[in-house]
Amino acid sequence: MGSLFSKKSTPKSRVTEQDQAVLKLKQTRDKLKQYQKKIQLNQEKERKLAKQCLDQGRKDKALRLLKKKKFQDGLLEKTDNQLDNLERMVSDIEFAQCEIKIMEGLKSGNEALKELNAIMSLDDVEKILGDTEDAVAYQQEIDAMLTGTSIVEFDEEALEGELDAMLAAEEEMKMPDVPVSGIDMPEVPDHEVGEGEKGEVKKRPRELVAG
Numbered sequence: 001m002g003s004l005f006s007k008k009s010t011p012k013s014r015v016t017e018q019d020q021a022v023l024k025l026k027q028t029r030d031k032l033k034q035y036q037k038k039i040q041l042n043q044e045k046e047r048k049l050a051k052q053c054l055d056q057g058r059k060d061k062a063l064r065l066l067k068k069k070k071f072q073d074g075l076l077e078k079t080d081n082q083l084d085n086l087e088r089m090v091s092d093i094e095f096a097q098c099e100i101k102i103m104e105g106l107k108s109g110n111e112a113l114k115e116l117n118a119i120m121s122l123d124d125v126e127k128i129l130g131d132t133e134d135a136v137a138y139q140q141e142i143d144a145m146l147t148g149t150s151i152v153e154f155d156e157e158a159l160e161g162e163l164d165a166m167l168a169a170e171e172e173m174k175m176p177d178v179p180v181s182g183i184d185m186p187e188v189p190d191h192e193v194g195e196g197e198k199g200e201v202k203k204r205p206r207e208l209v210a211g
Contacts (some may be wrong), residue, residue, distance in 0.1 A: 022093050029086045032079050038070050039079075 047063045053062035 002145055018093055018097055022090055023084050025090050025093075029083060032086070036076060036079050039076055043069050043072050064193070 046069055050062040050065035053059070053065065165187075
């Protein structure tokens with residue numbers, strides 16, 4: 001019964017001091033913007049009033065209103081500078097929060113990676129690979145005994161040589177054939193050539209080129 005009336009534990013708030021600081025800065029920024037709007041409305045009213053005073057010939061009062069407007073212009077300029085500072089401060093805090101989250105993510109990821117590496121070391125990997133190779137070889141021996149065939153061993157160098165020969169044959173088939181027929185070659189006499197015949201033999205290639 002006591003558990004029914006016991007107070008429920010309230011969850012811990014996730015709002016950090018940085019979040020509260022950002023909230024206060026944004027509230028101050030909003031108040032400054034409201035203050036600026038108020039000044040701008042007053043300036044508009046006083047500008048219209050100064051115009052009325054000029055129309056009525058009340059130059060002194062119109063002058064006082066213009067001086068007041070100039071003073072308010074200075075206030076607006078100051079509030080603009082303060083708004084810029086507030087916006088910059090909010091951006092810096094929010095960016096710093098993002099950097100902290102990134103660092104926390106990298107830290108947790110690094111710890112998880114270390115735990116995974118600790119589970120399986122290089123010696124364990126080498127042992128697993130060795131056991132796998134032994135198991136495959138043992139299974140091949142069993143298959144050979146059951147089927148009555150011997151284990152086929154492949155010569156890697158012979159296979160590479162056969163592959164090179166196939167590639168060379170394909171390249172030879174792709175090469176274009178050079179035509180041999182249709183070219184007139186000078187006749188070679190089968191007897192000893194005299195001085196007069198030598199001149200005729202020398203002239204024939206020129207005639208072929210000219211043709």
